[in-house]
Amino acid sequence: MLLAERCNTKRNRGWISVWIILCILLGLLSRSSLPLPTFFHAYGGDTLWASMFYFIFLWLLPDRKASFILIVTIIFSFMIEFSQMIDVAWLNALRQTPLCLLLGQGFLMSDLLCYIVGAVLAFVLDQYVIFKKNQRI
Template identity: 45%
Template sequence: MKRNRIWYAVLGLLTIGLGLASRQFAPLLPAWIGAYAGDALWALLVFWLVGFGWPRWGSSQVAAVALGFAFCIECSQLYHVSWLDALRHTRPGRLVLGQGFLWSDLLCYTLGVLIGVGLEQIWLRPARLSSLRNPRTKPETF
């Protein structure tokens, strides 16, 4: 498997836009979407970024690294030192590092990464099926 980095960059930018919109327009969305969508989208972005960085890895390896990174960031929120807390109080720091540990975020991260894996499986299935039908053709990359 080899991912198309252009597609993953586009998916990353779209996910950033959706994540920022989910925070900006949270009052207009159903409460559960406003509360949890941003965290799931953040983990989905991490999935796209890992896939972009290591395009030959399988989906499960990308998922494991993305989920491990997301869980580490969440657990880092239990650690408080002045410089790190000051960084978390900036908008970029808040978006990347979060502010406080929540168990529900771990579930959202898992869901976001699973969405990435599911989308990859849907997009890559036609390429795999066509290569099985005609072994001489090279599977398309996404």
């Protein structure tokens, strides 16, 4: 059984907020024109997007089991990705706004793998860094 699931102690929303902001900043960096590795530019944003949503769900539901948050994040991410296959005028118009950072544009199978990796990385951080840090406080 995982550390966060064994203990009823609430997670610290302050630390979770820091991780959300870090994911946003690194995600925007992955979309920049800075000379970073091509792999980071290609897959970093989608991976960090899923990590960010793991932490958002964790912030909203700090008492839920980490495994629940992981599953919700993956399902949510897949729903967003599959929604990109829907071609309706109002949804396409919405994707042309800054909201497209959340909704994305164009279905890519590789994004699904990025979402799984990002959610699992956030899950591991939650279990062995964030939650463990709260135990010392």
